[in-house]
Amino acid sequence: MSPVATLTGTQKVAIVLMQMSPENAAKVMGHFSDSEAEDIAAEIVRLSRVDAALSEDVIAEFHDIVVSGRRTTRGGRDFAAGLLESSFGANRAAGVMDRLASTMAGKSYEFLETVDPSQLVTLLDGELPETIALVLAHLSPDQASRVIAGLGAAQAADVAHALATMGSASPDAVRIVAENLRTRTGTAIASGPRQHEVIGGVQPLVDIINRANAATERTVLDGLAERDAELAEEVRSKMLTFADIVKLERRDIQQVLRGVDAAVLARAMKGATQAVVDAITSNISDRNGDILESEIATLGPLRASEVEEARAEVVRSIRALEESGTIMLRRGEEDDLVY
Numbered sequence: 357m358s359p360v361a362t363l364t365g366t367q368k369v370a371i372v373l374m375q376m377s378p379e380n381a382a383k384v385m386g387h388f389s390d391s392e393a394e395d396i397a398a399e400i401v402r403l404s405r406v407d408a409a410l411s412e413d414v415i416a417e418f419h420d421i422v423v424s425g426r427r428t429t430r431g432g433r434d435f436a437a438g439l440l441e442s443s444f445g446a447n448r449a450a451g452v453m454d455r456l457a458s459t460m461a462g463k464s465y466e467f468l469e470t471v472d473p474s475q476l477v478t479l480l481d482g483e484l485p486e487t488i489a490l491v492l493a494h495l496s497p498d499q500a501s502r503v504i505a506g507l508g509a510a511q512a513a514d515v516a517h518a519l520a521t522m523g524s525a526s527p528d529a530v531r532i533v534a535e536n537l538r539t540r541t542g543t544a545i546a547s548g549p550r551q552h553e554v555i556g557g558v559q560p561l562v563d564i565i566n567r568a569n570a571a572t573e574r575t576v577l578d579g580l581a582e583r584d585a586e587l588a589e590e591v592r593s594k595m596l597t598f599a600d601i602v603k604l605e606r607r608d609i610q611q612v613l614r615g616v617d618a619a620v621l622a623r624a625m626k627g628a629t630q631a632v633v634d635a636i637t638s639n640i641s642d643r644n645g646d647i648l649e650s651e652i653a654t655l656g657p658l659r660a661s662e663v664e665e666a667r668a669e670v671v672r673s674i675r676a677l678e679e680s681g682t683i684m685l686r687r688g689e690e691d692d693l694v695y
Contacts (some may be wrong), residue, residue: 360386360413370399371406371414393462448677465494465534470543471504479540489518493560500560501567504576510573513579520561520580520587558587562594566675570664596675598624598667602635604674608683609639615673618644622651623666626658 363371373396373553374383385393436611468476468491480488480503488507492500492515504512565573581588613621613636637645677683 357659359407359410362400366395367399368414370396371411374400374403375411375415390616392693399565407608442643444544465537467538467541468495469499472498473506476503477506485514485518486522487533488515489522489539490530492519492564494530494534495520497560497563500564501572504564505568505572509579512576513583516561516565516580516591517575517583519564520558522557525668533552545603551568552629558591558594562591566589566596566671568668570661570668573668574664596671596685598670599632601670601674603685604635604683606639608677608685609635611677611683612670612674613640613644615677616670618651619648620666620669622648622655623658623663624670625652626655626663626666 360368376384385396388396441663471479473474476499479490481516487513492503494502504515507515565576568576577588577592580591601612604612616624625636637648640648657673674685
């Protein structure tokens with residue numbers, strides 16, 4: 357795949373504008389809506405400089421522009437700010453750049469992705485729940501779920517509540533926390549602006565819990581329910597569950613089941629509704645059906661935690677396939693599929 361094919365339309369527009377004179381680029385930018393201009397400005401800031409060969413390939417797609425020689429593409433925050441001001445005036449440009457400062461998300465916290473979760477728990481020891489929640493909001497759900505699993509039950513519930521009810525924080529506050537963590541981990545602070553969006557709320561918490569093990573899920577939700585029953589119910593309603601397998605198309609169910617061990621699946625099916633059982637058994641081959649039936653036959657009484665952990669493993673498989681775009685989970689008020 358050529359490098360150009362990996363670019364989004366917004367990135368291509370940004371590259372084209374970055375090669376135009378500020379006056380002409382401003383005229384073009386003036387035809388976009390505020391939201392479109394904000395997206396383009398964000399890409400200009402991110403790209404900063406683009407390889408000359410890639411720039412020429414992008415320009416080639418715009419047949420009304422003649423490519424002449426090698427081009428050096430100018431970008432960066434100053435270029436974006438000047439372009440927006442020329443296009444929309446100082447006041448509107450300032451508003452767009454302010455929003456942009458809050459939506460250049462996550463870079464200051466990327467170094468934490470490589471930190472061992474147990475070390476990160478130690479690093480965050482003694483911090484306020486709101487501070488820990490801010491950090492978790494900037495981590496990948498997988499890393500955040502490992503961190504929250506390492507917290508005590510009461511602290512995990514406090515952090516979950518802070519995360520679910522968190523709105524936004526100023527870029528300066530986000531930067532200060534990130535730099536403090538960098539200093540304490542002995543990582544040199546990179547130069548340049550560090551401005552980010554902080555998105556808390558229910559969905560980030562749901563994403564984290566969906567990747568946690570069954571024990572952590574139970575601890576967090578039970579503790580959250582003690583603090584705010586209504587909020588806990590909202591979180592539960594948005595969570596992906598084992599029963600959601602009936603919301604998948606047949607071919608997607610088959611994709612999920614191919615990646616799940618028969619013994620795990622047998623434990624997960626213990627006590628499941630008939631609709632779930634039918635969705636599973638009607639989407640496996642006769643051979644695998646016999647293996648599954650044999651596993652089920654050998655099961656005796658199981659602890660609820662064993663069943664929950666098996667179901668969580670299936671849920672993680674569904675989540676991974678959904679995020680990769682391999683399968684699609686229907687959401688909202690659509691009726692469940694029953695097989």
